[in-house]
Amino acid sequence: MGDLSRSDSSWFDAETTTFGDRVTGAREAASLGQAELAKRLGVKIKTIRAWENDQAEPRANKLxxxxxxxxxxxxxxxxGQGEGLDGPEAQEPLDEDLEKxxxxxxxxxxxxxxxxxRMGRLEKRLRSVMTDA
Incomplete structure (x- = not known):
């Protein structure tokens, strides 16, 4: 992390972004709105929002x-590895405080x-214990 104005291929890597960030970036680069992407995938718009907010991930066929x-x-x-988006063209350097x-x-x-x-794993354990009890 650090220089936010870089234009190398690591802009969207796993250390810099999440799955949702990469979905959002690729959707915007393709000039698609959430509603249009949802329609093309045959899912609800709330599903796209959940993916972009890292609240869910698609199944393999949808992926x-x-x-x-x-x-x-x-x-x-x-x-963040493989064929994806390049980072944005060089931009004005951000103010140091804003970058922080x-x-x-x-x-x-x-x-x-x-x-x-972690909460998901604990919930799964709790359900298992409750089922066994």
Whole structure:
């Protein structure tokens, strides 16, 4: 993390972005709105929003179709590696304070995703214990 004005292929890598960030970036690069993408995939718009907000991920069949529509590889959507989007063209450097805020926000998003994953595992364990009891 660091220079937000870079234009190399790591702009959308796993360390910099989430699955949802890559879906959003690819959808916007393809000039598609959420509603149009949902219609083309045969899903509800709330499903697209959940994917873009990292609240859910598509099943394999939808992932393949999503990658095809967006013109990126499934591997890139999942991991940031492979055929995907290049970063934006060189931009004006951001103010140092603004860059720090953006870095903090990204870190908080990653921590939130990790907490959500832990909560999911705990919920699964709780259900298992309740079922056994």
């Amino acid at each position: 393949g179709k999503l990658a095809g529509i967006l013109g990126v590889s499934m591997m890139w959507l999942l991991s 805020v953006l870095i903090d926000l990204r870190q908080m998003r990653q921590e939130q995703a990790q907490l959500a994953e």
